[in-house]
Amino acid sequence: xxxxxxxxxxxxxxxxxxxxxxxxxxxxxxxxxxxxxxxxxxxxxxxxxxxxxxxxxxxxxxxxxxxxxxxxxxxxxxxxxxxxxxxxxxxxxxxxxxxxxxxxxxxxxxxxxxxxxxxxxxxxxxxxxxxxxxxxxxxxxxxxxxxxxxxxxxxxxxxxxxxxxxxxxxxxxxxxxxxxxxxxxxxxxxxxxxxxxxxxxxxxxxxxxxxxxxxxxxxxxxxxxxxxxxxxxxxxxxxxxxxxxxxxxxxxxxxxxxxxxxxxxxxxxxxxxxxxxxxxxxxxxxxxxxxxxxxxxxxxxxxxxxxxx
Amino acid sequence: xxxxxxxxxxxxxxxxxxxxxxxxxxxxxxxxxxxxxxxxxxxxxxxxxxxxxxxxxxxxxxxxxxxxxxxxxxxxxxxxxxxxxxxxxxxxxxxxxxxxxxxxxxxxxxxxxxxxxxxxxxxxxxxxxxxxxxxxxxxxxxxxxxxxxxxxxxxxxxxxxxxxxxxxxxxxxxxxxxxxxxxxxxxxxxxxxxxxxxxxxxxxxxxxxxxxxxxxxxxxxxxxxxxxxxxxxxxxxxxxxxxxxxxxxxxxxxxxxxxxxxxxxxxxxxxxxxxxxxxxxxxxxxxxxxxxxxxxxxxxxxxxxxxxx
DNA sequence: TCACTTGGATCGATTTCGACGATCCATTAG
DNA sequence: CTAATGGATCGTCGAAATCGATCCAAGTGA
Numbered sequence: 001x002x003x004x005x006x007x008x009x010x011x012x013x014x015x016x017x018x019x020x021x022x023x024x025x026x027x028x029x030x031x032x033x034x035x036x037x038x039x040x041x042x043x044x045x046x047x048x049x050x051x052x053x054x055x056x057x058x059x060x061x062x063x064x065x066x067x068x069x070x071x072x073x074x075x076x077x078x079x080x081x082x083x084x085x086x087x088x089x090x091x092x093x094x095x096x097x098x099x100x101x102x103x104x105x106x107x108x109x110x111x112x113x114x115x116x117x118x119x120x121x122x123x124x125x126x127x128x129x130x131x132x133x134x135x136x137x138x139x140x141x142x143x144x145x146x147x148x149x150x151x152x153x154x155x156x157x158x159x160x161x162x163x164x165x166x167x168x169x170x171x172x173x174x175x176x177x178x179x180x181x182x183x184x185x186x187x188x189x190x191x192x193x194x195x196x197x198x199x200x201x202x203x204x205x206x207x208x209x210x211x212x213x214x215x216x217x218x219x220x221x222x223x224x225x226x227x228x229x230x231x232x233x234x235x236x237x238x239x240x241x242x243x244x245x246x247x248x249x250x251x252x253x254x255x256x257x258x259x260x261x262x263x264x265x266x267x268x269x270x271x272x273x274x275x276x277x278x279x280x281x282x283x284x285x286x287x288x289x290x291x292x293x294x295x296x297x298x299x300x301x302x303x304x305x306x307x308x309x
Numbered sequence: 310x311x312x313x314x315x316x317x318x319x320x321x322x323x324x325x326x327x328x329x330x331x332x333x334x335x336x337x338x339x340x341x342x343x344x345x346x347x348x349x350x351x352x353x354x355x356x357x358x359x360x361x362x363x364x365x366x367x368x369x370x371x372x373x374x375x376x377x378x379x380x381x382x383x384x385x386x387x388x389x390x391x392x393x394x395x396x397x398x399x400x401x402x403x404x405x406x407x408x409x410x411x412x413x414x415x416x417x418x419x420x421x422x423x424x425x426x427x428x429x430x431x432x433x434x435x436x437x438x439x440x441x442x443x444x445x446x447x448x449x450x451x452x453x454x455x456x457x458x459x460x461x462x463x464x465x466x467x468x469x470x471x472x473x474x475x476x477x478x479x480x481x482x483x484x485x486x487x488x489x490x491x492x493x494x495x496x497x498x499x500x501x502x503x504x505x506x507x508x509x510x511x512x513x514x515x516x517x518x519x520x521x522x523x524x525x526x527x528x529x530x531x532x533x534x535x536x537x538x539x540x541x542x543x544x545x546x547x548x549x550x551x552x553x554x555x556x557x558x559x560x561x562x563x564x565x566x567x568x569x570x571x572x573x574x575x576x577x578x579x580x581x582x583x584x585x586x587x588x589x590x591x592x593x594x595x596x597x598x599x600x601x602x603x604x605x606x607x608x609x610x611x612x613x614x615x616x617x618x
Numbered sequence: 619t620c621a622c623t624t625g626g627a628t629c630g631a632t633t634t635c636g637a638c639g640a641t642c643c644a645t646t647a648g
Numbered sequence: 649c650t651a652a653t654g655g656a657t658c659g660t661c662g663a664a665a666t667c668g669a670t671c672c673a674a675g676t677g678a
Contacts (some may be wrong), residue, residue, distance in 0.1 A: 036657090082310060364673065365624070620677100623675085629670075641657105
């Protein structure tokens with residue numbers, strides 16, 4: 001660009017006031033500065049912008065008058081962009097790019113996002129669902145600002161704020177022989193046919209629960225989709241281990257399932273907010289995180305059964 | 310403005326290439342310069358624009374991506390303004406603000422402007438008519454770029470390019486007792502009733518013709534309008550002195566007039582282009598001046614009778 | 619595993635540019 | 649003729665941009 005914002009500002013001020021001195025006063029500058037800036041602007045553009053009247057100010061040339069109009073709209077445009085930029089960081093407004101672990105999304109996000117938008121009407125939420133690896137890629141690629149997920153396989157460059165612990169439960173068919181038990185132990189389940197939620201990071205978690213207890217599950221069926229797991233369980237294919245427990249005992253095909261606490265004190269899944277470490281967060285993101293802390297508590301997660309239920 | 314064009318340019322280059330180094334290469338700059346500029350931009354805007362990947366470039370944050378779009382349109386706008394500015398001075402295009410002495414305008418400007426516009430279709434001509442004092446005010450106030458007028462009462466700050474000399478003629482009715490003469494002298498005319506074109510500067514010129522010859526005109530009627538003068542002459546109110554001679558011997562009311570050369574060698578009116586001294590002229594103005602020199606010659610002025618006719 | 623490569627961040631030196639006070643100069647008012 | 653007005657110019661100062669050199673972290677390949 002052959003000119004600067006400062007030069008345009010001084011030029012507009014002088015053009016509108018018809019005086020370098022007044023322009024300087026109104027621009028928090030001095031007369032020599034404005035005079036030099038305008039002279040330089042004329043030189044670089046090769047356009048005579050003013051007619052100088054000795055000891056009585058200046059008037060715009062025809063070209064100066066036309067350029068003035070253009071300069072004003074450009075400056076207005078620039079301050080709109082400036083305003084936009086500050087809004088990006090300083091106001092709870094604009095778009096929040098939220099990512100969520102696929103298995104959690106249908107349970108948690110609807111009410112969470114609805115309440116957040118009710119509280120902050122100027123914010124649009126852009127929700128993307130993905131598996132854990134995809135979430136990390138999105139965070140690192142700047143495609144999402146924050147991810148709602150479990151603290152599984154999180155590298156050091158990812159910051160994680162825990163929101164709630166979800167202990168594992170056994171999921172069995174309503175007509176399963178263990179369905180009426182108050183609770184059940186891993187040892188009892190181990191020989192039974194196991195239906196594994198076979199997703200990149202959850203897989204290792206479920207298996208580790210058994211191996212850490214010196215057991216080995218009898219994996220007979222696998223699926224990547226929680227709803228398929230529930231339907232398989234309801235249809236007697238075996239049992240499953242789940243942490244997120246929907247507020248319904250009906251599978252998608254109408255079959256019934258039951259969730260049972262596990263007797264052992266097992267390491268829970270930790271639900272929380274993952275974001276890239278070391279990036280300055282926007283006020284919109286801060287507001288969203290605060291909202292999550294209020295809405296998703298250790299005592300309960302919207303869309304899921306609470307621990308004591 | 311909290312940011313500069315340079316910063317935006319570097320930011321856009323880096324955002325589109327995903328690399329500070331490539332951005333620097335494409336911007337005729339160096340990597341530390343671009344790095345520092347972006348860092349400063351982020352600091353002043355309070356917005357994190359990039360996620361830095363060690364040893365493998367950077368990606369835009371969600372905010373960075375949105376700001377990038379705004380920055381690009383702003384830069385495009387700025388270069389349009391820059392282009393506009395250079396067009397103002399470097400191309401025969403845009404608007405030419407032309408002023409013309411009222412008495413000359415109907416005779417000279419129609420064909421002059423028509424031919425000029427045919428030669429330069431990208432130019433609009435904005436024509437304003439005024440008396441001599443008004444022309445000077447328009448030039449000094451930057452309202453017009455050039456004035457087509459006589460070299461009467463021109464102060465030192467006005468530049469004048471002569472185009473053609475218009476010697477004074479006597480204007481008499483077709484049935485006037487002198488109408489059939491080949492030429493007449495001022496002395497013969499002096500006693501006759503004189504109809505004076507009573508305009509600020511022409512007035513002094515006409516009277517000076519007589520006083521410089523030791524004569525005094527017998528002014529019986531005055532008017533500010535050349536067409537009124539011609540009608541008065543045609544109706545026998547007296548004679549008039551004129552320099553601009555229309556290509557017709559009919560006055561507006563249908564009466565006939567005759568123009569006669571004057572026997573004396575009298576100082577002619579000098580038709581030319583007046584402009585403000587010391588202002589850099591645009592290429593459009595240069596083209597117009599050249600066109601005038603070609604079109605308005607000592608041998609003839611469009612719309613007027615030529616000297617030898 | 620270790621050296622190499624990649625690519626952004628940082629440092630220090632240089633230079634450029636903007637800002638300012640003082641002054642000059644031409645015009646206008648009284 | 650003097651004072652006031654108001655832009656142009658000059659010299660100085662300081663902030664900021666620029667650059668080469670260097671640092672450092674992460675990925676790559678032997």
